[in-house]
Amino acid sequence: MQQALTRKLESFEPLSDQARWALNGLVLKVRQVDARQDLIQEGDKPDNVLLILDGFACRYKVLPDGQRQIMALLVPGDFCDLNVFILDEMDHSIGTISTCQVVDIPRRAIDEITVHHPSIARAFWWCSLVDGAVLREWLVNMGGRSPVQRIAHLLCELLMRLEAVGRVTDNSYAFPLTQTEIADTMGLSDVHVNRTLRELRALGLIHLKYRVLTILDVERLKAFCLFTPNYLHLRNTRWGERRALSWPGRAQEG
Amino acid sequence: MSEPGNVETLIVLQPIAVDTASPDREGRLVIANGLLVAVLVHLSELGHEHPGRWFMEAGFGRLHGLRVPAFPNLEAATRWLRRHLKPA
Numbered sequence: 001m002q003q004a005l006t007r008k009l010e011s012f013e014p015l016s017d018q019a020r021w022a023l024n025g026l027v028l029k030v031r032q033v034d035a036r037q038d039l040i041q042e043g044d045k046p047d048n049v050l051l052i053l054d055g056f057a058c059r060y061k062v063l064p065d066g067q068r069q070i071m072a073l074l075v076p077g078d079f080c081d082l083n084v085f086i087l088d089e090m091d092h093s094i095g096t097i098s099t100c101q102v103v104d105i106p107r108r109a110i111d112e113i114t115v116h117h118p119s120i121a122r123a124f125w126w127c128s129l130v131d132g133a134v135l136r137e138w139l140v141n142m143g144g145r146s147p148v149q150r151i152a153h154l155l156c157e158l159l160m161r162l163e164a165v166g167r168v169t170d171n172s173y174a175f176p177l178t179q180t181e182i183a184d185t186m187g188l189s190d191v192h193v194n195r196t197l198r199e200l201r202a203l204g205l206i207h208l209k210y211r212v213l214t215i216l217d218v219e220r221l222k223a224f225c226l227f228t229p230n231y232l233h234l235r236n237t238r239w240g241e242r243r244a245l246s247w248p249g250r251a252q253e254g
Numbered sequence: 255m256s257e258p259g260n261v262e263t264l265i266v267l268q269p270i271a272v273d274t275a276s277p278d279r280e281g282r283l284v285i286a287n288g289l290l291v292a293v294l295v296h297l298s299e300l301g302h303e304h305p306g307r308w309f310m311e312a313g314f315g316r317l318h319g320l321r322v323p324a325f326p327n328l329e330a331a332t333r334w335l336r337r338h339l340k341p342a
Contacts, residue, residue: 179303183321188321189309189322190303191297191302191324194301194302194303195274195275195276195278198276198300199275199276
């Protein structure tokens with residue numbers, strides 16, 4: 001189960017056996033959380049770093065009129081925020097979408113592991129930087145792409161992020177989001193999400209059944225929404241080869 | 255679009271076919287006191303969570319950009335529109 005964490009970090013930074021062993025020590029106490037439960041709410045004081053080991057969670061805010069906006073999806077291997085304990089209080093909530101395996105990592109454990117393992121500290125920096133890059137891409141997505149391209153882009157991004165942590169088989173992955181949750185993520189109405197998914201199906205690009213999404217033609221879907229994976233900065237995926245080439249020597253096990 | 259005081263907004267629903275790039279075609283232009291304020295579309299049986307409801311496909315003026323759940327019928331839609339068109 002902790003594999004999701006090491007796989008994610010290794011997609012940014014090669015890790016030694018000692019570093020991997022130390023990471024396993026972070027994820028000893030795993031708890032299961034049901035779907036659609038809050039892990040931490042806006043206004044709470046964050047004490048620990050939350051790590052998702054399995055399932056989908058999200059960051060969200062609720063406007064006074066009840067309208068929810070999901071600002072990020074957290075998938076296996078994702079931290080809620082590595083430096084969250086510096087904040088006095090949460091400025092947004094984090095909740096599960098599906099049943100999740102969650103680890104609460106105390107601040108001290110994060111401090112210790114980064115002091116003793118510079119490669120892990122660097123990989124943690126990668127995580128934070130990529131979280132920021134994903135948020136920027138989502139802003140572009142919301143502001144600049146049509147609804148159908150917007151959703152296609154999200155599906156391409158999830159394919160890559162889940163593939164990096166070993167959660168994709170034959171271009172299929174678990175997709176627990178309801179149409180309302182997609183709508184809350186993409187700033188669209190349920191009705192538009194429904195029509196958009198239907199259009200992507202009709203174009204032969206995706207298949208969605210029993211909460212499993214299959215991308216029928218990855219290259220066509222990427223071309224359809226002009227997906228460029230550079231902002232994910234992954235090196236251990238089929239799209240990561242270019243980065244490995246530009247960083248000679250860094251892709252070796254360190 | 256609305257007169258101040260107790261004068262109720264006059265809402266007229268005019269049938270129109272709408273291209274939604276989906277089987278949802280049957281629509282209504284919503285005209286409030288002579289101004290086009292919204293377009294409602296009837297959700298067809300195909301695939302929607304709540305087929306048969308009326309969805310605000312587009313809103314103009316103060317209705318622009320609002321995300322509203324689909325209405326169970328045209329009466330409910332009209333009630334909601336009347337409420338949201340009231341001068342602040």
